[in-house]
Amino acid sequence: MLSYLANPLRFMRFSRLAVPICFALGVLMIGWSLYNGLFIVPPDALQGGDLIRAMFTHVPSAWLSMGLYAALAGASFVWYIWRHELADVAARAIAPIGAGYTALCFITGSIWGQKGWGAGWHNLILGDSRLMSVLVMLFLFLGYIALRAALETRQKAARAAAILALVGIVNVPIIKVSVDMWQTTTIHQESSVLKIGGSEPREDDEGMNPVYLQQLLWGFGGHTLLASAMILMLMRAEVYTQQAERQLALKLEER
Amino acid sequence: MTAPAPLLSAFRQAFSEAWASGAGLLLPLGFFAGTATLVPFTLGGEADLLSRVGPGILWLALALSSMVTLERVFQADLQDGALDLWLQDTGSISLVAAIKTLTHWLVSGFPLVLMTPLIGFMLGVPAEKMIPAMLGYAMGGLVFFLWGGVAAALSASVARGGLLIALIALPLYVPALIFGVQMVDAGVDSPSFLFLCACTLFALGVAPAAMGAALRLAAE
Amino acid sequence: MTAPAPLLSAFRQAFSEAWASGAGLLLPLGFFAGTATLVPFTLGGEADLLSRVGPGILWLALALSSMVTLERVFQADLQDGALDLWLQDTGSISLVAAIKTLTHWLVSGFPLVLMTPLIGFMLGVPAEKMIPAMLGYAMGGLVFFLWGGVAAALSASVARGGLLIALIALPLYVPALIFGVQMVDAGVDSPSFLFLCACTLFALGVAPAAMGAALRLAAE
Amino acid sequence: MSDPVLIAGHGLGAVRGERVLFQDVSLEAAPGELILLRGANGSGKTTLLRQLAGLSEPQAGTVERTVLHHWIGHTNGLKAHETPRSHLRHWARVWGGDTDIAAILTEMGLKRPANVPSRMLSAGQKRRTALSRLRLQDRELWLLDEPFNALDTDGQARLANMIESHRAAGGSVIAALHGDAPIEATREVEL
Amino acid sequence: MSDPVLIAGHGLGAVRGERVLFQDVSLEAAPGELILLRGANGSGKTTLLRQLAGLSEPQAGTVERTVLHHWIGHTNGLKAHETPRSHLRHWARVWGGDTDIAAILTEMGLKRPANVPSRMLSAGQKRRTALSRLRLQDRELWLLDEPFNALDTDGQARLANMIESHRAAGGSVIAALHGDAPIEATREVEL
Numbered sequence A: 001m002l003s004y005l006a007n008p009l010r011f012m013r014f015s016r017l018a019v020p021i022c023f024a025l026g027v028l029m030i031g032w033s034l035y036n037g038l039f040i041v042p043p044d045a046l047q048g049g050d051l052i053r054a055m056f057t058h059v060p061s062a063w064l065s066m067g068l069y070a071a072l073a074g075a076s077f078v079w080y081i082w083r084h085e086l087a088d089v090a091a092r093a094i095a096p097i098g099a100g101y102t103a104l105c106f107i108t109g110s111i112w113g114q115k116g117w118g119a120g121w122h123n124l125i126l127g128d129s130r131l132m133s134v135l136v137m138l139f140l141f142l143g144y145i146a147l148r149a150a151l152e153t154r155q156k157a158a159r160a161a162a163i164l165a166l167v168g169i170v171n172v173p174i175i176k177v178s179v180d181m182w183q184t185t186t187i188h189q190e191s192s193v194l195k196i197g198g199s200e201p202r203e204d205d206e207g208m209n210p211v212y213l214q215q216l217l218w219g220f221g222g223h224t225l226l227a228s229a230m231i232l233m234l235m236r237a238e239v240y241t242q243q244a245e246r247q248l249a250l251k252l253e254e255r
Numbered sequence B, C: 001m002t003a004p005a006p007l008l009s010a011f012r013q014a015f016s017e018a019w020a021s022g023a024g025l026l027l028p029l030g031f032f033a034g035t036a037t038l039v040p041f042t043l044g045g046e047a048d049l050l051s052r053v054g055p056g057i058l059w060l061a062l063a064l065s066s067m068v069t070l071e072r073v074f075q076a077d078l079q080d081g082a083l084d085l086w087l088q089d090t091g092s093i094s095l096v097a098a099i100k101t102l103t104h105w106l107v108s109g110f111p112l113v114l115m116t117p118l119i120g121f122m123l124g125v126p127a128e129k130m131i132p133a134m135l136g137y138a139m140g141g142l143v144f145f146l147w148g149g150v151a152a153a154l155s156a157s158v159a160r161g162g163l164l165i166a167l168i169a170l171p172l173y174v175p176a177l178i179f180g181v182q183m184v185d186a187g188v189d190s191p192s193f194l195f196l197c198a199c200t201l202f203a204l205g206v207a208p209a210a211m212g213a214a215l216r217l218a219a220e
Numbered sequence D, E: 001m002s003d004p005v006l007i008a009g010h011g012l013g014a015v016r017g018e019r020v021l022f023q024d025v026s027l028e029a030a031p032g033e034l035i036l037l038r039g040a041n042g043s044g045k046t047t048l049l050r051q052l053a054g055l056s057e058p059q060a061g062t063v064e065r066t067v068l069h070h071w072i073g074h075t076n077g078l079k080a081h082e083t084p085r086s087h088l089r090h091w092a093r094v095w096g097g098d099t100d101i102a103a104i105l106t107e108m109g110l111k112r113p114a115n116v117p118s119r120m121l122s123a124g125q126k127r128r129t130a131l132s133r134l135r136l137q138d139r140e141l142w143l144l145d146e147p148f149n150a151l152d153t154d155g156q157a158r159l160a161n162m163i164e165s166h167r168a169a170g171g172s173v174i175a176a177l178h179g180d181a182p183i184e185a186t187r188e189v190e191l
């Protein structure tokens, strides 16, 4: 599939259809999960009552931010090894979307935490390793964007940015395990949906209530589709820009 | 040379230089946010500690940004020959140097003032201290960049003056730092504020001449 | 190029470069001492606060010195053409870059380790924490300089990369910072120490290759 | 009008690192004159020119300049982010007066790279940009340090032309040069 | 020995900023040959030379080098704190072999400024220091970018001599040059 799409022509044909479909489906699914999440599911006493409703945005964006960083590194890797122009176009498009979702994760988490963790929570933002590592990822995205913006030629920018993206991948596992490993430095809860961190299951651990889990998964699916649509859209724009630049250069050459 | 036109174009040139070296405003904003982010790690994240220490650390970040930004400015002018061009007309190199440092302050130091409410909120700084803090960062930043400019001009002819600049500049920063920190606690109507104003005025008065002299020396 | 002779002379050249750019060892010592002196001013000098915050601030000073020092190293190599000379023999630019950053660490970062007992004493750090602190500063400094080198190499072709380097490097510093700070509290037999070792090894393994790639790119 | 000397140096001397580089050098330039500074590498041509331009203080002697001058040194004075166009626009603004920058760029063969940042320009294009500054404002005295360096044949011819017409218009040029001059000099000063 | 080609470039091409700088350039250098790259400012001589030296990747075509080479670019490769002597000693160490550096310095006319840091050297002295690297180690291929720049008459003659004897010893030179060559070329490549 991926190698099939590596051809720009095929990519453009595929994405012309994919963008509206992903967009529409994504918005529908997000809407469904938000509708249920905000109005239907019961408040949860343990998780700050109504504030649990932030989860249906928070957790998908948390997962997506890590996923998008991994995707960024993956695309950079592909570009660095095989020099597929499209992989670079993808990496370039992923960065702002990833930064956006990371910011969203942070903001929704903050709203959640305001009540959930009680008064004075904002003091904790900077002292909590989970929260901090999300911030660090935000800065990795920002650094990536800044580096790209600072180098003039596209080739150079692409190569430099790819190196940075690959080096920065260290932080993803650190974010993932930050909660499970350093219980002492965070009061963020442990993973209750996906247990990758490897912490011993506690006795009272029943996993997440299916009422919430269902909406959460809808939200996650929806955001994934929406993010894909946005990324594809940016990629199309970039491909068109490159074509336009090439034509302009030809025109200038003729003069 | 004392006409506004040359100074305006010095400003334009310095501005595009500062801007071109990165993604414009994004970079300073990211830098301050980044430093603010590092801090808690070094402190182990005790909340109560943070809100007491945080604003002080932002002063350090400001000092740091002034040095990192200015290090290369005059050295580059010396190496690429632009300094010779500025000097060739007998006009005032001091004014040009002042404009350059102030422009860099505007691009790399002033953003901290804009971010103060946000960072201050994260660090748990009480709301009524926000205005003094912003004023303090603005005026303190001016002083830092001016003295930092003097240090950078002095070490322009040394191959890589990074730490040297830091060493020259740090003592010059201290008065503004002391009064700035005090002023944030004591408010705008305190004597500290007056002293901070005096520091700023003094830097504005003396630093340009010092920069000019140092640059003339560097070009020899 | 993998023979020791070229690497040894790379070390010699970098060493005399680092040394020539100021008063040799005096400069880094002065820099750390200067920062340590500034700290109390920003904190208002409460003794108890100081001993808790002081060591953390030295971490910041270390991070700062790595960035300030490395900013110019690769950019200068690019501008004066020395980079071309290193690249012309197909040998390993990565190793040379690693040697260069490590040399600069030795001159500008390692002095902090030497000063730790003194500064620690001034800040009131308990004696039993001195050894872990020195170890932490040594290894953390290594990591900082290696990642700082990557950031500097990446932004070598940007006109003045100061803040850009900071923005790229800061997130990379964080893991070593976390473990380093924890380790000072928890002692050398804690898991944090192992993690710090892992960070150092990882940086030693990955950073040279990344620097090499970035430098090849900058020379294009 | 008694003595239309544009610049005069009397008894100039320079010491570098305990060594006398040159001493007792005197020279004058009147309108229409081209004075060449000659000498081996390291003999002090650049040092002398900088003294004449007021960029460094003579260790001995005095310099009198009666007019404004243009300075073209070994370095081009281009900032890394500047393009030929922005460089010229900048100095045009600083010096005042409204010159047609597009025309200058075309004339100096810089039309194509007019918007390329200087760190990507070729050596000759940078030199041409620096030389374009001579066109920005009419100044009677030109101080040029190896101005033909890095220029291609066409660029050299063009510069020689510029110098000729500057002299014809009553201007004066002092230039340091190696090898054969592509242009006839009034006088040579040997260092 | 069938084909003693020291370096061969096939179908080389370069694109800069959406513009084709040159394309389909092929050249070979056999022992004893001097190949001159010619072209106007900005025509791509430096770009081509860097591709030949392996400093940048050709956007099209391939380069085969069978021997080690010396590179002398527009920039001299001197660090600001280095003196001519320490520069040569450094690269002598890196490349191995024991050369008599004092002799080289004397030969290149750098005896007097041998211990002056490069930031205080004159333009020609810096160039001479860079060119002295050619003497440090015997390498069959020399890639030179406007090597005569900034040299005085004596320096130019000396370099021309060096090139001649290098060719006589079976070496080969590719050089970018403007104006008249002070030395006869085997072939010229026009860009």
Ligand code: HEM
Binding pocket: A047, A055, A058, A059, A062, A063, A105, A106, A107, A108, A109, A110, A112, A113, A114, A116, A117, A125, A130, A131, A134, A175, A176, A188, A189, A190, A191, A192, A193, A194
């Ligand atoms: C600024 C504040 C916050 C940030 C940056 C943040 C960040 C994250 C991240 C990165 C994840 C993904 C973790 C994983 O998959 O293992 C996550 C998951 C989650 N967060 Fe937060 N969070 C914040 C605040 C909160 C608060 C206050 C709560 C609730 C008290 C919360 C509840 C959760 C939950 C329930 C998950 C799902 C965990 C799972 O099962 O994987 N978060 N958060």
Ligand SMILES: Nc1ncnc2c1ncn2[C@@H]1O[C@H](COP(=O)(O)OP(=O)(O)OP(=O)(O)O)[C@@H](O)[C@H]1O
Binding pocket: D016, D017, D018, D019, D021, D039, D040, D041, D042, D043, D044, D045, D046, D047, D048, E113, E116, E120, E121, E122, E123, E124, E125, E150, E152
């Ligand atoms: N500190 C110093 N110690 C010793 N010699 C010095 C010092 N500073 C400068 N010099 C010498 O002063 C001279 C400066 O010469 P200058 O640059 O004026 O030469 P030039 O005639 O322009 O040469 P070129 O033709 O190479 O450009 C050089 O010979 C240099 O070695």
Ligand SMILES: Nc1ncnc2c1ncn2[C@@H]1O[C@H](COP(=O)(O)OP(=O)(O)OP(=O)(O)O)[C@@H](O)[C@H]1O
Binding pocket: A152, A153, D113, D116, D120, D121, D122, D123, D124, D125, D150, D152, E016, E017, E018, E019, E021, E039, E040, E041, E042, E043, E044, E045, E046, E047, E048
């Ligand atoms: N990003 C870019 N956009 C447009 N043009 C570029 C870009 N980068 C480089 N160039 C052009 O590529 C060319 C590089 O030429 P190069 O340095 O190889 O010339 P050269 O033949 O060595 O010239 P000279 O004789 O002046 O040294 C220049 O014309 C330059 O303007």
Ligand SMILES: [Mg+2]
Binding pocket: D045, D046, D047, D074, D145, D176, E122, E123, E124
């Ligand atoms: Mg000279």
Ligand SMILES: [Mg+2]
Binding pocket: D122, D123, D124, E045, E046, E047, E074, E145, E176
């Ligand atoms: Mg060239």
